[in-house]
Amino acid sequence: xxxxxxxxxxxxxxxxxxxxxxxxxxxxxxxxxxxxxxxxxxxxxxxxxxxxxxxxxxxxxxxxxxxxxxxxxxxxxxxxxxxxxxxxxxxxxxxxxxxxxxxxxxxxxxxxx
Amino acid sequence: xxxxxxxxxxxxxxxxxxxxxxxxxxxxxxxxxxxxxxxxxxxxxxxxxxxxxxxxxxxxxxxxxxxxxxxxxxxxxxxxxxxxxxxxxxxxxxxxxxxxxxxxxxxxxxxxxx
Numbered sequence: 001x002x003x004x005x006x007x008x009x010x011x012x013x014x015x016x017x018x019x020x021x022x023x024x025x026x027x028x029x030x031x032x033x034x035x036x037x038x039x040x041x042x043x044x045x046x047x048x049x050x051x052x053x054x055x056x057x058x059x060x061x062x063x064x065x066x067x068x069x070x071x072x073x074x075x076x077x078x079x080x081x082x083x084x085x086x087x088x089x090x091x092x093x094x095x096x097x098x099x100x101x102x103x104x105x106x107x108x109x110x111x112x113x
Numbered sequence: 114x115x116x117x118x119x120x121x122x123x124x125x126x127x128x129x130x131x132x133x134x135x136x137x138x139x140x141x142x143x144x145x146x147x148x149x150x151x152x153x154x155x156x157x158x159x160x161x162x163x164x165x166x167x168x169x170x171x172x173x174x175x176x177x178x179x180x181x182x183x184x185x186x187x188x189x190x191x192x193x194x195x196x197x198x199x200x201x202x203x204x205x206x207x208x209x210x211x212x213x214x215x216x217x218x219x220x221x222x223x224x225x226x227x
Contacts, residue, residue: 104156
């Protein structure tokens with residue numbers, strides 16, 4: 001069982017609110033990722049980090065931002081939520097190396113009203 | 114265009130039966146191919162990772178095969194159990210960047226009936 005945790009698991013909130021999705025891992029992994037997944041669709045990478053103070057945008061354009069101040073923590077923030085942000089957000093981490101598996105959290109299901 | 118296609122989209126089998134899920138990819142240059150299991154409402158869990166030189170890898174009742182020449186992979190599940198009901202996702206990594214970009218399939222939704 002991987003030690004990566006996401007909170008909250010579910011969030012229903014109104015348009016215009018600021019949201020922070022939390023992700024923490026206790027495995028000491030340098031690499032961390034945020035994915036967006038809609039029902040029946042593939043995962044899309046929205047942000048990733050190679051280590052502390054390293055953040056990059058992924059393939060899918062996103063209005064969210066991330067920070068990596070500590071190795072174990074990789075929060076994602078939406079400054080002003082919109083209905084188009086409704087989705088499932090999955091956080092993952094992996095050890096350094098090209099053949100290392102990604103360990104996923106159980107996700108945050110976000111609904112913007 | 115780098116793509117990962119999985120078939121079938123969904124599959125229903127009876128408990129105790131075997132099944133095989135397919136994955137075709139066009140990702141190049143190839144680094145590795147992964148199979149993940151994703152239970153409803155949970156994050157994906159890694160089943161196997163295969164590099165170019167590996168053509169089969171097992172994890173309990175799960176056996177993955179890879180044919181790098183035809184760019185095909187399969188996941189065989191033996192003696193299925195109710196707990197095997199999940200989405201099975203094929204993921205291919207390239208060698209074209211430091212990140213080792215991952216290309217995700219849409220998954221095969223497997224339902225095991227008693």
